[in-house]
Amino acid sequence: MQKTIALVAHDHKKPDLIKWALSHKAELCKHKLVATGTTGGLLQKELNLDIHRFKSGPLGGDQQIGALIAEQKLDCLIFFWDPLNPAPHDPDVKALLRLCSVWNLPVACTTSTADMIVTSPLFIGDDYQRDIPDL
Numbered sequence: 001m002q003k004t005i006a007l008v009a010h011d012h013k014k015p016d017l018i019k020w021a022l023s024h025k026a027e028l029c030k031h032k033l034v035a036t037g038t039t040g041g042l043l044q045k046e047l048n049l050d051i052h053r054f055k056s057g058p059l060g061g062d063q064q065i066g067a068l069i070a071e072q073k074l075d076c077l078i079f080f081w082d083p084l085n086p087a088p089h090d091p092d093v094k095a096l097l098r099l100c101s102v103w104n105l106p107v108a109c110t111t112s113t114a115d116m117i118v119t120s121p122l123f124i125g126d127d128y129q130r131d132i133p134d135l
């Protein structure tokens, strides 16, 4: 089943995300891809895939992706945030990660976790239904 996957990386982590996405292009191209602005532009160029680009993270892109989660329109987030450099929009970053926990969304913040998510039979198959809050 086609899923919607969001791809986001902070500036120092963008090379890692591009490398990771190239190595999983065969799986990623089966799904609908969305991204924050700058990340999406780079990925589009490197992967040559159609990617819906939201606003840049500091301009509200993280919040737009958060809204997708709250509306149950997102299936997975790959978010390589930067633990070594402060972001001006840190509250937005925190809010996005918080919503992943609220909605039990599969989220990867490292390449190893991202590898495991997109190669998991639970991700690739159609049967797995994650629990979502009954609010």
Ligand SMILES: O=C(CO)COP(=O)(O)O
Residues within 6 Å of the ligand: 008, 009, 010, 011, 035, 036, 037, 038, 039, 040, 055, 056, 057, 058, 061, 062, 087, 093
């Ligand atoms: O800041 C970001 C995520 O918090 C990413 O935004 P960009 O993809 O526009 O750089």
